Amino acid sequence: MSNQPLIKVEGLRKLYPIDGGVFRKPSSFNHAVDGLNFEIGHGESLGLVGESGCGKSTTGKMLVKLFEPSDGSVKLQVGDSYINVSNIDRNSRKDFRRNVQMIFQDPYESMNPRMTIFDIVGEPLAVQDIGTISEREERVAEFLEMVGLTPASSFMFRYPHELSGGQRQRVAIARALVIEPAFVVADEPTSMLDVSIRTGVMKLMQDLAERLNVTYLYITHDLAVARYMCDRIAVMYLGKIVEIGPTEELLSNPRHPYTKALLSAVPIPDPRIKRDAVQIEGGISKAIDPQPQCRFYARCPIRDEHCKTHDHPPLEVKGNGMQVACYKVPVE
Amino acid sequence: MSTENVIEVKNLTMEYSTRKGNVSAVDNVSFSIKRGQALGLVGESGCGKTSIAKSLLKLLPDNAMIQQGQIVLNGKDMVPLPEEEMRKHRWSEISMVFQAAMNAFNPVYTVGDQIIEAIETHLPDVSEKDARVKIENLFRMVGLAPEMVDRYPHEYSGGMRQRAVIAMALSCDPDIIIADEPTTALDVIVQDSILKEITTLQDRLNMSMVYISHDVAVIAEVSDRVGVMYAGRMVELADTEEIFIRPIHPYTYALMQSFPSVTGPKRELVALPGEPPDLLHPPKGCRFHPRCPNRIEKCDQEQPEWKDYGDNHFCACWNPMEIN
Ligand SMILES: Nc1ncnc2c1ncn2[C@@H]1O[C@H](COP(=O)(O)OP(=O)(O)O)[C@@H](O)[C@H]1O
Ligand SMILES: Nc1ncnc2c1ncn2[C@@H]1O[C@H](COP(=O)(O)OP(=O)(O)O)[C@@H](O)[C@H]1O
Ligand code: SF4
Ligand code: SF4
Ligand SMILES: [Mg+2]
Ligand SMILES: [Mg+2]
Numbered sequence: 001m002s003n004q005p006l007i008k009v010e011g012l013r014k015l016y017p018i019d020g021g022v023f024r025k026p027s028s029f030n031h032a033v034d035g036l037n038f039e040i041g042h043g044e045s046l047g048l049v050g051e052s053g054c055g056k057s058t059t060g061k062m063l064v065k066l067f068e069p070s071d072g073s074v075k076l077q078v079g080d081s082y083i084n085v086s087n088i089d090r091n092s093r094k095d096f097r098r099n100v101q102m103i104f105q106d107p108y109e110s111m112n113p114r115m116t117i118f119d120i121v122g123e124p125l126a127v128q129d130i131g132t133i134s135e136r137e138e139r140v141a142e143f144l145e146m147v148g149l150t151p152a153s154s155f156m157f158r159y160p161h162e163l164s165g166g167q168r169q170r171v172a173i174a175r176a177l178v179i180e181p182a183f184v185v186a187d188e189p190t191s192m193l194d195v196s197i198r199t200g201v202m203k204l205m206q207d208l209a210e211r212l213n214v215t216y217l218y219i220t221h222d223l224a225v226a227r228y229m230c231d232r233i234a235v236m237y238l239g240k241i242v243e244i245g246p247t248e249e250l251l252s253n254p255r256h257p258y259t260k261a262l263l264s265a266v267p268i269p270d271p272r273i274k275r276d277a278v279q280i281e282g283g284i285s286k287a288i289d290p291q292p293q294c295r296f297y298a299r300c301p302i303r304d305e306h307c308k309t310h311d312h313p314p315l316e317v318k319g320n321g322m323q324v325a326c327y328k329v330p331v332e
Numbered sequence: 333m334s335t336e337n338v339i340e341v342k343n344l345t346m347e348y349s350t351r352k353g354n355v356s357a358v359d360n361v362s363f364s365i366k367r368g369q370a371l372g373l374v375g376e377s378g379c380g381k382t383s384i385a386k387s388l389l390k391l392l393p394d395n396a397m398i399q400q401g402q403i404v405l406n407g408k409d410m411v412p413l414p415e416e417e418m419r420k421h422r423w424s425e426i427s428m429v430f431q432a433a434m435n436a437f438n439p440v441y442t443v444g445d446q447i448i449e450a451i452e453t454h455l456p457d458v459s460e461k462d463a464r465v466k467i468e469n470l471f472r473m474v475g476l477a478p479e480m481v482d483r484y485p486h487e488y489s490g491g492m493r494q495r496a497v498i499a500m501a502l503s504c505d506p507d508i509i510i511a512d513e514p515t516t517a518l519d520v521i522v523q524d525s526i527l528k529e530i531t532t533l534q535d536r537l538n539m540s541m542v543y544i545s546h547d548v549a550v551i552a553e554v555s556d557r558v559g560v561m562y563a564g565r566m567v568e569l570a571d572t573e574e575i576f577i578r579p580i581h582p583y584t585y586a587l588m589q590s591f592p593s594v595t596g597p598k599r600e601l602v603a604l605p606g607e608p609p610d611l612l613h614p615p616k617g618c619r620f621h622p623r624c625p626n627r628i629e630k631c632d633q634e635q636p637e638w639k640d641y642g643d644n645h646f647c648a649c650w651n652p653m654e655i656n
Contacts, residue, residue: 051519051520051521052519164607166607167607194376194377194546194608195376195546195548195587195590195591196376196586196587196590196603196604196607196608196623197376197604197607198590199590199601199602199603199604200603200604200605202601203601203603221519221520223594224549224591224592224593224594225592227592227593227594227598228592228598228601248598251594251595261521262520262521263594264524265520265521265523265524266520266549266594267520267523267524267527267547267549267550267552267553268549268552268553268593268594268595268596269548269549269552269576269588269591269593270552270576270593270596271552271553271555271572271573271576272573272576272577273595273596275553278521278524278525280521283489283491283522284519284521
């Protein structure tokens with residue numbers, strides 16, 4: 001392990017053109033991801049939370065190179081140096097593929113229905129040209145056992161539709177981890193699963209991360225799930241990280257008005273506790289050609305003239321390891 | 333809350349016939365709801381929640397059969413009623429808010445016209461002008477601008493559409509409303525405002541409600557009483573605080589142990605082994621026995637009895653959790 005981060009994200013942006021087309025230059029852009037800066041340490045799990053449309057999946061996909069950024073960079077440490085993910089040469093491409101994997105929300109959609117479980121889980125090994133067929137078989141069996149699909153022999157040659165949702169997500173996890181990647185982006189991996197099954201899958205992902213020293217970017221809209229899965233949490237609002245810091249500190253002492261609103265809206269599974277009223281105005285929209293002002297301005301319960309006339313506030317250290325993007329949150 | 337029961341469900345048993353055999357979706361479920369009371373039905377997907385909702389409204393698909401039981405609404409059993417009779421009770425006595433709010437409205441008519449039609453059908457004495465005033469008031473009540481009455485469904489966001497569906501459900505002054513996962517597809521902040529709206533209105537209009545959700549935390553917030561479903565059966569029924577503080581059934585207990593919370597001390601989450609059964613072939617005896625940590629000998633042979641534990645707390649289990 002090294003003291004340097006595994007992942008370094010700098011000025012990451014993704015703008016989706018709104019109109020235009022083949023012949024016309026688009027004149028309008030959705031700023032889906034707009035200038036993200038963060039790092040993820042080796043073996044760390046960083047949570048990315050926020051309401052739908054805030055840019056979580058787009059960020060995750062840029063980190064695994066499924067999408068190209070409009071601007072900025074993602075760097076991955078391999079050995080002693082960093083490779084620039086969006087500017088990879090041929091040699092680094094293989095290192096990159098070997099080290100980075102993604103788990104999706106709906107395992108069914110990410111699996112070829114005509115492939116057997118063995119083919120699905122073994123595919124990354126085949127692509128990387130790792131081992132002979134029988135070695136691969138052994139390794140796939142080992143990983144199926146590891147994710148709790150036992151005995152492996154009874155799953156190897158079945159098809160995705162023959163498994164339950166929980167079992168399919170276990171297959172997706174085995175597939176992502178079979179080449180022992182350093183970094184995995186998990187995009188809402190448990191949000192389609194029922195509670196009694198979800199907890200098992202969450203625990204499995206934690207155990208394996210520890211055993212195989214995997215680093216996660218864990219995307220979820222569910223703060224309660226993030227509490228259990230993440231060492232640190234980044235809260236996104238319309239393409240911006242508005243607050244980032246250690247999980248328990250962020251949840252017990254939120255500083256940004258949006259984090260506060262989001263947290264106070266989460267129902268509590270204890271009828272004796274009454275939540276505070278949620279302090280937020282209006283509804284969520286999209287950041288289409290946003291004004292040079294705080295992205296949260298229109299909905300903020302504590303906004304003032306300064307927020308209106310100044311550009312979006314920078315993420316700054318405010319205290320206790322928390323970085324917050326808000327003019328009105330004092331430095332402690 | 334009064335002592336009068338708006339609805340009494342007795343031994344409701346319902347199956348779907350399929351090519352592979354019969355699916356035992358609701359098995360011998362009983363509960364009653366008083367005026368102004370909210371019953372939460374909680375359980376994982378496939379445990380029969382929507383089947384109960386559709387039975388109560390008698391909006392079942394053709395392959396569904398109510399095998400047994402009564403659904404007594406305001407003193408009258410709905411089960412034997414033919415569709416044209418049932419229609420008189422729907423909306424005006426019992427109405428619903430379903431999850432698929434996207435499809436609740438016809439895209440080619442304004443939302444207002446569709447609600448007016450519902451009112452005219454079910455409350456023939458109300459004039460169109462009065463219906464319109466009524467809708468505008470309802471829209472204000474659910475937090476929609478009255479101008480939205482004349483807009484088309486596509487002009488509504490997800491949260492607004494769900495509010496309009498609630499307004500429609502209330503339009504004929506029902507005694508009871510069935511809400512089946514009405515906020516499941518929504519983000520938390522929108523969910524919060526819809527939940528507030530529903531509970532405030534329910535209180536203000538002294539309406540009864542069945543609130544269905546897989547989300548233990550939502551159920552904790554909206555319900556006066558909670559019924560826990562597992563594999564087509566109700567396994568436990570009690571007042572909300574009681575069931576959260578003193579769960580008796582091992583499944584209820586496990587459900588609460590596996591549910592994460594953002595507040596309070598960070599408890600260790602406990603996972604349940606296995607998965608719910610296929611209701612084409614439900615397990616013999618207690619349907620939870622293949623996953624149950626408390627299982628004893630007779631659990632896989634004999635169906636546990638529905639037992640009264642006092643304080644209006646009922647549970648079906650041969651070897652319940654320690655009660656202290
Ligand atoms: N492939 C795409 N093309 C155009 N716009 C997109 C695409 N994917 C996402 N968006 C838009 O980008 C924004 C962020 O979306 P997304 O990253 O999916 O957010 P999240 O995962 O947080 O729900 C949204 O406004 C969404 O509509
Ligand atoms: N139209 C149908 N035909 C056959 N089986 C059905 C039908 N609708 C639901 N089921 C089955 O009935 C059981 C209960 O389903 P449902 O009431 O939808 O549960 P829930 O709402 O709790 O998820 C499940 O096993 C489901 O697969
Ligand atoms: S900068 Fe101003 S508008 Fe933005 S979150 Fe802070 S107080 Fe609200
Ligand atoms: S009846 Fe037996 S198997 Fe069923 S919940 Fe009770 S102890 Fe468990
Ligand atoms: Mg997403
Ligand atoms: Mg349902």
